[in-house]
Amino acid sequence: MNDFFFLIPVALALGLAGLAAFMWSLRTGQYEDLDGAAERIIADEDAPIRTRAD
Amino acid sequence: MSCCAAGLVPDPRDSREEILLASRPIGDGERQTELSVPSIHCGGCIHTIERALHALPNVSYARVNLSTKRVVVRWRSEAEPPPLIETLDRLGYPAHLFDFGTEQKDPALGELIRALAVSGFAASNIMLLSVSIWSGADAATRDAFHWISALIAAPALLYSGQVFFRSAWRSLRHGQTNMDVPISIGVLLAFGMSAYETLHRQPHAYFDASITLVFFLLIGRTLDHLMRERARTAIRGLARLAARGALVAEDDGNRSYLPIEEIRPGMTILLAAGERVPVDAVVVSGQSDIDCAIVSGESLPQVAIEGSKLQSGVLNLTGPLTIVATAAAKDSFLAEITRMVEAAETGRSAYRRIADRTARLYAPAVHLTALLTFVGWMIVAGDAHRALTIAVAVLIITCPCALGLAVPMVQVVAARRLFERGIMLRDGSALERLAEIDATIFDKTGTLTFDRLRLAAAEAVPIKALAIAASIASRSTHPYSRALFAAAQEAKLDLVTFDRVTEQPGAGLEARTADAVYRFGRPDWALDGTALDVRASSAVLSENGKLRAVFQFDSELRPDANDAICTLKDLGISIKLVSGDRDEPVRKLATLLDVPCLAGASPRQKIEQIAEMSAEGHRILMVGDGLNDTPALAAAHVSMAPASAADVGRNAADLVFLRDSLLSVPYAITTARSASRLVRQNLALAIGYNAVAVPVAVLGHATPLIAAVAMSVSSIIVIANALRLGQARPLREASSRKTGSHLLRPETVR
Numbered sequence: 001m002n003d004f005f006f007l008i009p010v011a012l013a014l015g016l017a018g019l020a021a022f023m024w025s026l027r028t029g030q031y032e033d034l035d036g037a038a039e040r041i042i043a044d045e046d047a048p049i050r051t052r053a054d
Numbered sequence: 055m056s057c058c059a060a061g062l063v064p065d066p067r068d069s070r071e072e073i074l075l076a077s078r079p080i081g082d083g084e085r086q087t088e089l090s091v092p093s094i095h096c097g098g099c100i101h102t103i104e105r106a107l108h109a110l111p112n113v114s115y116a117r118v119n120l121s122t123k124r125v126v127v128r129w130r131s132e133a134e135p136p137p138l139i140e141t142l143d144r145l146g147y148p149a150h151l152f153d154f155g156t157e158q159k160d161p162a163l164g165e166l167i168r169a170l171a172v173s174g175f176a177a178s179n180i181m182l183l184s185v186s187i188w189s190g191a192d193a194a195t196r197d198a199f200h201w202i203s204a205l206i207a208a209p210a211l212l213y214s215g216q217v218f219f220r221s222a223w224r225s226l227r228h229g230q231t232n233m234d235v236p237i238s239i240g241v242l243l244a245f246g247m248s249a250y251e252t253l254h255r256q257p258h259a260y261f262d263a264s265i266t267l268v269f270f271l272l273i274g275r276t277l278d279h280l281m282r283e284r285a286r287t288a289i290r291g292l293a294r295l296a297a298r299g300a301l302v303a304e305d306d307g308n309r310s311y312l313p314i315e316e317i318r319p320g321m322t323i324l325l326a327a328g329e330r331v332p333v334d335a336v337v338v339s340g341q342s343d344i345d346c347a348i349v350s351g352e353s354l355p356q357v358a359i360e361g362s363k364l365q366s367g368v369l370n371l372t373g374p375l376t377i378v379a380t381a382a383a384k385d386s387f388l389a390e391i392t393r394m395v396e397a398a399e400t401g402r403s404a405y406r407r408i409a410d411r412t413a414r415l416y417a418p419a420v421h422l423t424a425l426l427t428f429v430g431w432m433i434v435a436g437d438a439h440r441a442l443t444i445a446v447a448v449l450i451i452t453c454p455c456a457l458g459l460a461v462p463m464v465q466v467v468a469a470r471r472l473f474e475r476g477i478m479l480r481d482g483s484a485l486e487r488l489a490e491i492d493a494t495i496f497d498k499t500g501t502l503t504f505d506r507l508r509l510a511a512a513e514a515v516p517i518k519a520l521a522i523a524a525s526i527a528s529r530s531t532h533p534y535s536r537a538l539f540a541a542a543q544e545a546k547l548d549l550v551t552f553d554r555v556t557e558q559p560g561a562g563l564e565a566r567t568a569d570a571v572y573r574f575g576r577p578d579w580a581l582d583g584t585a586l587d588v589r590a591s592s593a594v595l596s597e598n599g600k601l602r603a604v605f606q607f608d609s610e611l612r613p614d615a616n617d618a619i620c621t622l623k624d625l626g627i628s629i630k631l632v633s634g635d636r637d638e639p640v641r642k643l644a645t646l647l648d649v650p651c652l653a654g655a656s657p658r659q660k661i662e663q664i665a666e667m668s669a670e671g672h673r674i675l676m677v678g679d680g681l682n683d684t685p686a687l688a689a690a691h692v693s694m695a696p697a698s699a700a701d702v703g704r705n706a707a708d709l710v711f712l713r714d715s716l717l718s719v720p721y722a723i724t725t726a727r728s729a730s731r732l733v734r735q736n737l738a739l740a741i742g743y744n745a746v747a748v749p750v751a752v753l754g755h756a757t758p759l760i761a762a763v764a765m766s767v768s769s770i771i772v773i774a775n776a777l778r779l780g781q782a783r784p785l786r787e788a789s790s791r792k793t794g795s796h797l798l799r800p801e802t803v804r
Contacts, residue, residue: 008202012179019175026167036120039097 071311072298073135076151084114085131088152089138090292094123099147106145110136122287125149151298152290163283166276169214173269176210177262181762184262188759193255200252203261211245214268217275233413233458236420240453241267247446258443263450263761270769271458278462278482281469285478289710296367296388296701297332300325303376314383325375327559328531330367334386335377337362341560342373343532348700349387349681351499351634353507353609355533357560357576367681367700372532373559388702391657391681395706398661398689407483408733409461420452427752440754447756451747456768460736463776468729471780476712477722484708487692488723489730490673494622495664495690497678498633498640500698502647502716503609507533509541510606517547519603523595525549526565526574530557534593535574537607562593570597609639618716619647625723628672632663634682660686677719679703694719725779732779736772743768 077085094103100118107116107127113136115128129136142149183199191199222234241264248259299313303322314332323335327342343355349367358364364377366386383389424445431441465482472479479485496502524542527535528549542549552565562575573580573596582599595602622629631651633640644651652663664674664686676690679699687693687706695707704710711718747764750756
């Protein structure tokens with residue numbers, strides 16, 4: 001039984017990683033436009049969005 | 055400068071000035087503008103719009119948001135604002151500006167979602183540890199797991215629980231209780247006792263119960279918030295009807311575009327056709343037709359000549375006008391209405407939501423039960439630790455998990471159902487209030503009817519005359535002309551081409567051919583000294599001064615107005631028509647729909663009407679769209695407005711419906727009623743659960759395992775019951791099918 005205790009920190013670390021990933025996606029606005037993201041993926045061009053940012 | 059406001063198309067310069075006024079600086083010499091573009095619907099639109107906007111000079115960034123149907127544009131502020139609206143119009147996407155400042159990110163939602171994520175993480179991990187404890191871990195392992203659970207639960211509770219602790223504290227400080235008080239006490243006591251148990255190596259810890267509770271409740275809270283936010287953004291995305299600024303002619307001959315707040319009485323304003331009057335003013339030169347529908351409820355266009363007084367908000371239809379402001383924006387009609395709205399809102403008694411009313415009874419009952427349990431066990435067993443443990447278990451098991459979900463879940467499902475039908479619900483309390491109403495007051499112009507006019511008795515007009523008149527009318531944007539043109543298109547008439555058509559603002563249109571002069575417009579202008587019985591709602595076509603045809607116009611009834619009224623009557627709701635329009639059209643519509651009416655009502659009379667009916671014990675739904683209805687919208691028990699309503703009206707209404715059909719009204723009421731039934735069922739279920747669980751807990755049998763199972767099961771039952779609303783067949787369909795066959799066909803008012 002005690003041999004498997006290392007699984008607990010592993011499980012917690014994985015959970016924390018998931019939580020951190022979610023927080024990151026939230027902060028960077030990944031959920032701002034769910035419908036748009038679904039459509040943009042099939043757009044032909046790969047042109048950068050900021051075409052004139054200099 | 056040649057671009058002085060003239061012609062039928064608003065000066066493009068003005069829209070640029072408006073863009074400047076509605077944008078905000080974002081640093082690096084750039085400004086940001088947000089546009090609402092309701093017709094965006096696919097990936098192709100995204101591509102077209104972004105490419106076209108990027109091609110404009112000075113635009114550095116343009117991005118479409120398909121979910122919110124909005125475009126964010128950044129442009130360099132040293133240059134002129136780019137012609138964004140014209141560009142989108144040319145592509146076939148009508149757009150309108152958002153005010154800067156209204157569109158800040160919603161901090162509360164972000165906080166709720168982060169709290170939900172943290173509590174979800176903690177709950178799932180602690181639950182995993184708890185399952186191994188329940189399946190019989192030995193004492194050493196159990197203690198170790200309790201410690202790990204405590205370490206996860208403490209920060210998670212501190213972070214995620216804040217939402218409830220803050221609200222509970224605010225409420226307690228004002229000497230009240232809300233649902234968050236028993237929640238906070240339960241969660242904190244459960245954690246405190248479990249920490250004590252862990253320190254003393256006892257077998258029972260409720261870490262899982264306390265954090266799961268927070269998790270479940272946060273789900274309800276977040277859904278509730280999302281629902282309100284979605285409606286709010288949808289309403290904000292509608293076109294703004296009030297003017298943002300006006301072109302002012304200064305004494306030195308210069309013209310400048312000033313924001314409304316800076317316009318003083320005595321300033322001369324150049325008002326182009328198609329613009330709204332920014333402040334109360336009087337006409338000094340020019341002649342035009344004025345549309346007052348949204349301001350006063352008057353359905354027919356009025357003539358404005360020198361000396362006419364104009365209220366802020368009316369729309370200038372045909373010709374350019376020079377007007378002098380008689381009041382500043384803060385003293386104008388619009389501002390007066392806003393003040394009446396505020397007065398009406400403070401006068402209305404505060405509505406307490408069902409959840410809060412329940413909490414007022416629930417919290418003392420729960421706390422009393424826990425206290426009695428403690429006292430009882432002290433008397434029976436005399437063991438303070440044991441008595442306290444059992445008392446806390448009672449608190450945990452009665453913690454209103456199901457109760458906290460029972461109401462928001464139903465309201466979220468109901469709001470989604472309404473949303474799919476184009477009805478925006480501002481908040482859950484509006485739904486509760488809507489279920490209680492037994493009387494409805496309708497406005498006429500713009501609510502039961504459309505703002506636009508139509509040709510009445512088209513079959514009585516000679517075809518030839520109609521074709522000629524429609525050909526002339528196709529050049530004008532006057533409501534009569536549009537109605538005529540639409541009627542000709544409906545009849546599939548071939549239009550004649552004229553070399554020259556001129557518009558006489560305030561009078562009519564004149565067309566010349568080689569051998570004839572046709573005039574379409576006011577009888578006294580079009581006819582040569584013939585005394586014709588002039589009716590307000592008519593126009594004539596003349597050929598060389600001789601009468602060819604008379605045209606009558608009326609307002610077009612909203613689709614299904616008749617069905618909607620009948621359905622409302624079937625639901626046992628009494629109906630009254632209260633309008634600011636003249637007596638004749640109001641009475642005609644009222645007779646057609648078979649409802650009592652009151653014509654020529656001022657905004658104050660509308661409020662008085664509501665007060666009178668409320669005093670008789672009615673709960674009133676007000677449905678209206680005009681500025682003159684707005685105070686009444688705020689005063690009524692609950693209110694609805696169409697999307698075409700004035701800005702202040704839309705903001706005062708509890709529900710806004712986006713579709714043309716008036717069936718939205720009975721649909722919203724039946725949905726609210728079935729939601730209210732489900733809320734009651736859910737509350738009964740939650741209380742029934744307590745009736746079973748409390749005796750178990752009081753007798754000391756509530757182990758952490760039982761608490762976890764009971765809590766989850768009751769929450770799931772409540773959620774499943776709420777979801778039934780999604781499937782339930784709306785009452786409307788059943789009742790309109792029943793009465794539909796012998797209903798009058800939707801007709802028009804004459």
